[in-house]
Amino acid sequence: MSHSFLEAGFLSRIEGLLDALETRGKNSTEFLALCSEIESCMEGVSSDKVFSEQTVDVSSELKTRLERIISRLEVLEIYSTKQTDITSNLQKFIVDADK
Numbered sequence: 001m002s003h004s005f006l007e008a009g010f011l012s013r014i015e016g017l018l019d020a021l022e023t024r025g026k027n028s029t030e031f032l033a034l035c036s037e038i039e040s041c042m043e044g045v046s047s048d049k050v051f052s053e054q055t056v057d058v059s060s061e062l063k064t065r066l067e068r069i070i071s072r073l074e075v076l077e078i079y080s081t082k083q084t085d086i087t088s089n090l091q092k093f094i095v096d097a098d099k
Helices: 009-022 028-046 049-053 060-097
Strands: none
Touching: 009 028, 009 060, 028 060
């Protein structure tokens, strides 16, 4: 499965996955599955030889779209880290409450 990260369809797929991840109410299994799918897509692009050889002039619209995707990924990373911290702290509280 060879992609160009500049293909509109590929970017739309990533944006769709981000939309799904940003929808609150996901359980951890659903969240992990969507994260794994994004990771798989990104790994496919980064291992693609065309990706490393692409030297194209990127339009300002495409640049803005890529920046927005990166920003959304950063926000989701912060969110998932906070959720992990909350879960860890709750588990510690439960364990300590039994003592």
